[in-house]
Amino acid sequence: MGKKLGFGIIGCGMISKWHAHAIASQKDAVLIGATSASLESAERFAAEYNCKVFPSVEDMLSSEEIDVVCICTPSGLHASMAVMAANAKKHFVVEKPMAITEAQVQDILLACQKNGVKGAVISQLRFSKAVQLVKKAIEDGVLGQLLTGDVSMKYYRSPEYYASAGWRGTWEMDGGGALMNQGIHGIDVLQYLVGPVKMVFGVCKTLTRDIEVEDTASVLLEYQNGAIGTIQGTTSVTPGYPRIITISGTKGTVELTEDTITKWDVEGQEHSALASDKENFASFRNPAGFSLDSHITQIADLIDAIRNDRQPLVDVYEGKKPVDIILAAYRSSQTKMPVFLEQDDAF
């Protein structure tokens, strides 16, 4: 093997640790350095993960040692960081949501195209064994014609959580709440399993938390394949409950509770094919309650994509899909009208 890919981490808060561990687990990667808005947090991080501190994002991006950056800043900064990285010819991994406005999403797509760099978007739920089993079953027609696809995300985030960083709960930096921040994972998996969404009708409210963005939302969906469905997302339910995805077709129903298949009622199949490959994490109650596994998988996938000049499994076009649905839900809630999504062939 030649030179390992040099990684840099931008933003040294909570999620940056997942990236540092995921990089450390790769044979073909080395963490070169980190940078953050506060020099102190970058220094603490660098000491813990044995890397250097870059005084600024610009310094990191101009370093020849850096091939890939992990963007772990507040969501409202993802697009500007990703565009800067792409213009500096660096590949990137951006945390979810990849961006928080349509214009920002387009800026990222164009910057990747123009500069020929790979962009991966973290969407960790797609990679669980249970989700992959359900995906294959749906693709193989095991459920028949799909009829409904629903996700329930009745989560709990405390007022202290929102107060823990100034950007949380703001339109400018969080870009949304129960849907854009906490719910995006479930929404992404729902559309990944059931298929592209055609129509969105949302009701989004701030019922209990002292934040700008929604803490509670219900969304009606129509999929391009004709199925219909719902998204329920909240961060205000006590004590908070696991995410449940239920998909029904003419031949049966499957249900996923977090990363476990809890229902497999399929015509002609006698017993349940229940699957779980995870410890019982509890991100529905605890913001840090999720495994490292999928960050490891996604960073390994990006390295392979770079080495073999292919698109990452969750590239920027895939990362756009849940953001489109969520922005449509917000627009619909404001206008009290359904929003029809464009078919995803604009690029």
Ligand SMILES: NC(=O)c1ccc[n+]([C@@H]2O[C@H](COP(=O)([O-])OP(=O)(O)OC[C@H]3O[C@@H](n4cnc5c(N)ncnc54)[C@H](O)[C@@H]3O)[C@@H](O)[C@H]2O)c1
């Ligand atoms: N994949 C997941 O499940 C998951 C979980 C948590 C957070 N996230 C995402 O990760 C991102 C960060 O969340 P967090 O909880 O780690 O936030 P955090 O507040 O703990 O950390 C954010 C970090 O970004 C730094 N920062 C802010 N402005 C910066 C700038 N201009 N330049 C460089 N650094 C800057 C801050 O100093 C801080 O260190 C968010 O987009 C969030 O949605 C994803």
